[in-house]
Amino acid sequence: MTVNLVEAVCRLSLLTNKYRAITIKVSLQCELKESSYLWPYCSTSVYFNEDRTKGWDFSNVHTIYLDIDYETKQDSPRLRVYLRNFNPAYSSIEDEYTVKYNGVEFTPGVGNGEIAIPFKNFQVMTWWLSDLEIPIQHAGPEFSNVTLFEIATGSGAKLGSHNITINSVRFEGSYLDGETLMLVLLFSWVVLALLYAREEAKLSLREIQRAEDRELHLKAVNDNLRLQNHEISEMAQRDALTGARNRHSVRRWLKSMTKNVQWENGRFSMIYLDIDHFKAVNDTFGHQVGDDILREFVMIVTSSIDSEEHLVRWGGEEFIVFCPNSTLDQTTALAERIRLNVKRHIWVHGEELTCSAGVAEMGEERITETIARADEALYIAKQKGRDRVEVNYGLVIRKDDVPFM
Known part of the structure; x- marks a missing residue:
């Protein structure tokens, strides 16, 4: 019995890890009787294409999985499965027998499910090679153009009833060799x-x-x-890293400013500056970048103050701007201007940087006390979130009760 693939109830799918699969329900019921033919057999076949010269290329397939039930009175009956390959070198469309018999024989049983048969177990039937006198170069198994799938009773099939049901056929292999x-x-x-x-x-x-x-x-x-x-004046001495004045350079000058305030009613204010989160920047980008930032900070502050005002590096990332002849309000405004200039600057490490400031004006006190009050105002600015200016009014009478923000 020959079944065309189009006429059979079948499903073809291309899967990721399976080469091709056919789910086909084909049943063959036959009766083997005595005849003049010495080796009677039953078979069923499926063509893969309406054009019987064109089939499937199974060159990269390694295994065929067969789910077949075979019922007969014979003990352990065997079946043959053929993958018939069409090659114009030896095959003819007019004679189906010329299509090469790549075959293997096995025992399917009943209800055993899938049986895996490696392609390496297939052999070309010797009787076919002999009958057609196939040359040696074409004597081996070929799967490059399989046009016909065939199931037949095996050698030694007994006379009587034979029921063969093909449940499914599955080929497994690779798309790439x-x-x-x-x-x-x-x-x-x-x-x-x-x-x-x-x-x-x-x-x-x-x-x-x-x-x-x-x-x-x-x-x-x-x-x-x-x-x-x-x-640089004769007494001025600069911080080696930043170029700002150091404490020593303003020591005598601060004494003279203190006398000016106490004896001549002069005005003297100061801004205590600190770079926000400088330690984190130093730890993240390294000391070289930290040193560059200190230099840039001095440059920004210096460009924001007048020649009368002195920028002094007081220690680490802390600086003080001393403002002679400036009221508390004027100095507070200057501190706010410095804060904004620092925030708007494009820094060498590519991230935003801010500063906090504490402002104080000297009253009837020592210069160290004024500096301490400015430091307290700076501490409050940092406690309130940084990037802000706080004022310590101390002994100075305020114009209003609201600190400069």
Whole structure:
């Protein structure tokens, strides 16, 4: 019995890990009787294409799974499965017998489910090779153009009733052969290596550009600092890192300003400045970047004050701006201007940076007490969230009760 694939109840699917699968319900019931033919048999076959010269390429398939029930009175009856390959070198459309018999024999039983048969177990039937006098170059199994799937009773089939039910046939294999897969993997590795090399080159160029930008930026900072250092008086001494005045440089000057306030009713105010979260920046970006930030901070503050006012590095990231002849309100306004300039500046590490300020005006007290009050105001500014100006009025009469924000 021959069944065309179109006429059979079948389902074809292409799966990720399965090459092809056919779910087909074909039943064969036959009666083997005595005849003049010495080897009577029953068979059923399925064509894979209406064009019987064109089939499926199973070159990359490694296993066929058969779910077949075989009922007969014979003990352990065997079946043959053929994957018939059409090759114009030896096959003819007019003679089905010329389609190569790649076959294997097995015992399916009844209700045993799928049986896996590796393709390497298939052999070309010797009687077919002999009958057609097939040359040696075509004597081996071929699966490149399988046009016909066939099930037949095995050798030694007994006379009587034979019931064969094909439940499903499943082929499992790879879409790519080993050589193609290796070429694909090799190509993928080469592409990945090229992409990696390109990204590394881009990264190197970016690092070079950052280094050049940093060098230009630092050069500009250093040029500005050199210009600011031009106005050094005879007693002035500068902080080696930032170029700002140090404590020693203003010691005598502070004494004279104290006398001016106490004896001549002069005005003298100060701004105690601290860079917010400077330690975190130093820890994250390193001391070199931290030093650059201190230099830039001095440059910003210096550009915000007048020549009469003195910026002094008081310690670490803390600075004091001393403002002679300035009222508390004037100094507070200056502190706010410095705070905004610091916040708006584009810093060398590429992130926003802020500062806090405490303002105080000297009254009838020692200079150390005024500095301590400015420090207290700075502490309050930090407690209130940083990036703000706080005023310690101390002995100075306020115009209103609301601190400058």
